[in-house]
Amino acid sequence: MTFDDLEKILRTRDDVVMGTGCDESLVSYAERALGVTFPSALRDYLIRFGHLELGHFEMFGLGEDLPDYLDLVKMTRSERTDTGCPVRSDLVPLLNDGGGNLYCIGTTGAAAGSVFFWDHERGPGQEPDKCASSLTEWVVELLGDLDGNKG
Template sequence: MTFNELSELLESNPTKSFGQGVSDAEIDIASVELEVELTGGYRLFLKRFGWGGVGSIEIFGLGVDVPPYLSLLPLTRSEREEMTPALPVHLIPLMNDGGGNLYCLDSRGVREPSVVFWEHTAGEQQEPTRVASDFTMWLAERIEREVDMK
């Protein structure tokens, strides 16, 4: 699935809730602050939507209109500095699973990072489980599952 197809899927959903989107400059500033490169499908998502999702799927993001509980920068700082186990710097949180675990992008050395599952009870030495090859495929699969459950 392409990002444009994903965008159409998101925008056509009656339960959608999104931000206004952000500029490349805002994404670059966040990349510097997070010490990772925000790239690939997630970068496109941030530019187009900023934050948000459909139904129970709520993606962390950026923007002046982002609700505090979905704000990527403070959430990432908290996960890295206040939580145990601390979230490694190379992981970019995308979504909470409702139980304290996180779906994250693994930003280590790739332009299109894979999506991994960080389990908060598994300890700092864990190797997070890879759940999707990239953000676009991961989000498309989550949306399709959400729709199928209804």
């Protein structure tokens, strides 16, 4: 699924808030600040949307219209240093599940672009569980979770 396809789906929903995106220079700043190279899917997400709010799922991002608590750079730095289970440096958090666990995107090797579940109770040496092969696939799964929780 492309980001064009995803955006079409998102625009049909009344439970989605899309940011206004950000420019390439802000994405480059974030990469330098975090010491990683973002996979193309994360770059595309940030430039196109900035951030997304899917019902109660609030994804981290970048951009002018971004609530401070969703700032990708601030949250990644915090999750790497200020927790009992610091996130590995090759992962960039996308979403906090509200229970201290994180959904993260891989930035290196075969894991680049895949989404993983970082369980705060499994410790910093864990091998996180792969949730989705792509960012767009994972967002569609979140939408499905929202639809499953309605009614």
